[in-house]
Amino acid sequence: MSLQRRRLLAAGLATLALTALPRLALAHHGWRWTDTGEFELSGIITAAELGNPHGLLTVQAGDEVWTAEVGQPWRNEAAGLTDAMLAPGTEVILRGHRAADAARLVMKAERVIIAGRLYDLYPDRS
Template identity: 55%
Template structure:
């Protein structure tokens, strides 16, 4: 009986540690971004979709910006495809820019292409 209690307690401790670690890792994706809403419009130069997040490079007033879009499953869920993110297309990004002012990077919450919204984080206001 004592062995069973010990095993249950050990399993619970491992599970609790896993949950705590998962929460920390889930939060890392926004740690570098400011809390303020941000919007930018530019022309797509290149795209790399994949894990952990897709990256779209856009040109705005002669400067390159990196836009972090969602994970593959998140992009798929809203219908955002590589074809839509093709070079030469205009894109408007709503989200949060990097907290470091000299870093030209944006975490996208929502993007607009050809007048259509793709809300990557529907639970957030953007």
Template identity: 50%
Template structure:
């Protein structure tokens, strides 16, 4: 009985505690809401959770491209090694609201003429 009462108190306190919204860059809040189209050469790739990061040279400027989580990349049809150093990559996605970041969240990738849809367009 005492254990049930203690669990009820803990649950009540947990539910009454205000949550603090995450201010991390995950999601779309840091983007402009518009799309840009970039083409460049992959310089480095780091895939994994929470999402993959691809560094791309676009006309001499270094851009950071956020691709999907591993399951999202798999679902889009990307295979290990598709995103590799030296490969030309076209990216359509939402750039950072601070364009000086040179960061874009990829919605679609194009490799060797093939389209990989990571995030269907949100309208």
């Protein structure tokens, strides 16, 4: 591969990494970015990006659009929650913790309720 192609490839990868950083920061492991109080969000899933390190749902809740972090694929599976259940158009109730910065419409879900059934992603958390 020529030096010019390597530089072009490196520049492209750097650009991709920089555009992904805000999304990666949102999906960072841990709970330190969340508020300590319990939070519940009800709405309709409009988009889902499922996979590692965490799944992300876009949820229309009234006039607001929220981003909700759900579990890693293995955690969702252990709770009985499949990717197909998190498809756009699904009505969902999410329980967990919202961002400590109330201006951010972001939450981390501990529990997911679909069609009246509870999927406990973090059974060790109360």
